[in-house]
Amino acid sequence: MSASDHLIPVVVSKVVEVNSIIKRFEFKHIDGNELPAFSGGAHIVVEMLDGPTKRKNAYSLMSSPFDRGQYAISVRRDDDGRGGSKFMHEKVEAGMKMKISAPVNLFALDLRAKKHLMIAGGIGITPFIAQMTQATELGVPFELHYAARSASQAAYMDSLQDRFGDNVRCYCDDAGGGPDLVGLLSDQPLGTHVYVCGPRGMIEAVVQTATDLGWPAAHIHFEHFLSPPVGQAFSVHLAKAGIDITVGPEQSLLEAIEASGTPVNCLCRGGACGQCETKVVSCEGDIAHNDHWLDDEQRASKQFIMPCVSRFRGERLELDL
Amino acid sequence: MSESLIEESILSRPTYGTLAIAPGLAHYFVADASGAECVIRAAEAAPGDFMEKVHILYVPTPGENALITALYALGAKRFEHFPTIDDAVARLGDWLSDARMGSQLYLAGTETLIGKAVAVAEECGLDHSAVQCEHRGSLARRVQCVHCKTMIEKVTTQPVKCPSCDLLLLVRDHYSRRLAAFQGVCINAEDPTEDVEIREMFK
Numbered sequence: 269m270s271a272s273d274h275l276i277p278v279v280v281s282k283v284v285e286v287n288s289i290i291k292r293f294e295f296k297h298i299d300g301n302e303l304p305a306f307s308g309g310a311h312i313v314v315e316m317l318d319g320p321t322k323r324k325n326a327y328s329l330m331s332s333p334f335d336r337g338q339y340a341i342s343v344r345r346d347d348d349g350r351g352g353s354k355f356m357h358e359k360v361e362a363g364m365k366m367k368i369s370a371p372v373n374l375f376a377l378d379l380r381a382k383k384h385l386m387i388a389g390g391i392g393i394t395p396f397i398a399q400m401t402q403a404t405e406l407g408v409p410f411e412l413h414y415a416a417r418s419a420s421q422a423a424y425m426d427s428l429q430d431r432f433g434d435n436v437r438c439y440c441d442d443a444g445g446g447p448d449l450v451g452l453l454s455d456q457p458l459g460t461h462v463y464v465c466g467p468r469g470m471i472e473a474v475v476q477t478a479t480d481l482g483w484p485a486a487h488i489h490f491e492h493f494l495s496p497p498v499g500q501a502f503s504v505h506l507a508k509a510g511i512d513i514t515v516g517p518e519q520s521l522l523e524a525i526e527a528s529g530t531p532v533n534c535l536c537r538g539g540a541c542g543q544c545e546t547k548v549v550s551c552e553g554d555i556a557h558n559d560h561w562l563d564d565e566q567r568a569s570k571q572f573i574m575p576c577v578s579r580f581r582g583e584r585l586e587l588d589l
Numbered sequence: 590m591s592e593s594l595i596e597e598s599i600l601s602r603p604t605y606g607t608l609a610i611a612p613g614l615a616h617y618f619v620a621d622a623s624g625a626e627c628v629i630r631a632a633e634a635a636p637g638d639f640m641e642k643v644h645i646l647y648v649p650t651p652g653e654n655a656l657i658t659a660l661y662a663l664g665a666k667r668f669e670h671f672p673t674i675d676d677a678v679a680r681l682g683d684w685l686s687d688a689r690m691g692s693q694l695y696l697a698g699t700e701t702l703i704g705k706a707v708a709v710a711e712e713c714g715l716d717h718s719a720v721q722c723e724h725r726g727s728l729a730r731r732v733q734c735v736h737c738k739t740m741i742e743k744v745t746t747q748p749v750k751c752p753s754c755d756l757l758l759l760v761r762d763h764y765s766r767r768l769a770a771f772q773g774v775c776i777n778a779e780d781p782t783e784d785v786e787i788r789e790m791f792k
Binding site (some may be wrong): 380381382453454455456457458459460478479480481482483484485486487 | 611685686693713719
């Protein structure tokens, strides 16, 4: 069972070119029904039918959590990826019918916080747009620090400053660089929670700096979806199903398992949530662990794999599925 | 002064550790006379510039001065002492309402001091993982009569008579972090004439 087993039929109501690399897509229920409620930080999985290829990618919802008439996501085009974002940019247009999962939130605001400190890098801005709408409604103080490579690639920077005023501070690499993390994290009132979404290096820097300054782990929140990396094709034996499957170069192991009709748990499809953790029965070769879930010991044991983002190279891999 | 003698019990019953300095921008200590030695031990083991970031609140035993002198001599940024735990904990609330993220709290002494300080710290937004506690001194309990909600301080017997509603209360290991109190439940509700021996249990 997973959220993406029960898909919601939607129609693409609007496609907006935000800048040269980012497009916004808006969805409405195909029958005009209300979409499921969600909270700031939630994501949906979008199913993309591209000829014979079926892809499912997760995107954060950026629309208002108080508006159930439509959802909005923003997609950054990645020409080196598996083609999901390219498909969205090149093939998806207004009026098209698609399917999406119900929203799932792995990056929710902690409502006990006395203040929310949000740090975004690039396209990592999207969950914060919904969160800021929510925090404004709740009347809880918040502050967003938004860093981008350049002003021309910084999606929504101007409109966010218009909407949320001084709560939003912007930084561009081509104009002085990102926020002073030590300064920022040293001067927050007790009870503040920090949230970071962006490139891996930014997440690591925020988590490390906050931890070194004595922030409790429960006050540090981050989200980093991975796209399943491309790689060489490989074969896997599914022990319970008693079948062999082949994972294509641009396919994820999870997608190949699903295509075989074998049941497998999953949620975020991006190596973050832990739902698809699968036991390895035997492994003669190397697992490329690409997830954020397993710890070093579990990785070294070769007894677990996260099929959503991890791959295999070697003689034989047998999974407990 | 004895080390903590708390026996293992249900999950709700708090257990305490040993104060050890954690990374942080500011370090708050609250101790009573039984816990003063823990503060001194932790401070002496800390790096050179540590005391510049330290704030100490102390509740001495009446008439005792030697530990006040010893704590003062540590050279903390702030040191204040108060006649009662409630006064010291109220002051902690003042300090923490101006505190920043990266604050660590260290509590040493009796369970009443620890429990009340933990409750105030949580209200101020301090995560429980930033609070360290070391139990010293009496095992006397602060007990809430669950029937009339009276708080009974320094309970040493099992059962205990509620001074407000006169019910005979079994002092449970069930502890409320919010109230900083153990729960006292009527021990002879089925038969109020039943005689239950009162023994000294929490010394």
